[in-house]
């Protein structure tokens with residue numbers, strides 16, 4: 325059993341043992357789900373060997389059971405509640421929890437914002453999370469698209485907002501997915517898709533602009549590279565993804581990508597509006613309320629509201 329535990333650690337993601345790095349013939353360490361599968365395979369293999377009279381002690385050790393957790397009980401609430409559930413001692417404990425597989429780890433946004441050195445990166449997190457931008461939309465923003473004060477000259481929205489404008493030829497090759505018509509009239513951008521800006525978005529924007537935005541930049545795009553020989557050039561969506569992926573790994577948050585923040589934004593809007601698809605559609609710029617429903621409109625089957633509703637239907641309350 326000790327050898328098996330060592331094996332699991334050696335192929336695992338976060339092992340700092342005598343090998344120094346995970347042992348996998350020069351490949352990446354196993355992810356959490358691969359480790360789960362590996363543990364299940366090992367358990368199955370040694371249990372089978374046990375039935376053939378081989379390593380019976382080991383088979384017995386890997387065939388443990390445990391008391392059901394709260395989560396197990398919830399999962400089983402339609403069936404009978406078992407007294408014991410099978411357990412696998414080789415299965416690694418889950419460190420990263422997510423509300424939904426598409427979303428970031430719980431609390432990831434706060435951890436990221438607290439753990440990022442550059443004001444630009446803190447701004448990216450805040451804008452993705454509060455504005456629900458697609459990464460292409462964020463990277464495609466020009467400074468003229470931002471109307472971050474009350475009563476902007478465009479006259480299209482009284483509170484702070486940005487205009488998402490589709491441009492075919494941005495220097496960083498980012499393109500907004502939406503194609504609403506837009507124009508520049510007397511130096512003021514009008515049209516496009518309007519997204520409201522939160523106070524935190526404005527705060528992080530000014531921090532970035534005053535501390536890090538290069539005065540020499542002539543392209544007029546919002547996000548720029550801060551290091552290396554391409555310093556000052558526009559930042560691409562791939563650059564944002566890389567930055568988030570690296571930060572996620574460094575801070576132990578597992579898979580971390582820009583779209584996860586858009587999912588969180590959608591879910592938060594739905595939560596706050598009792599699942600109002602039309603509000604969610606407008607807040608996040610989805611093409612239709614149907615898209616929102618299909619992608620994000622899954623009810624949490626274990627939420628108190630849903631449980632209470634079922635209790636009522638069943639005459640339990």
Ligand SMILES: [Zn+2]
Nearest residue numbers: 471476478480
């Ligand atoms: Zn405007």
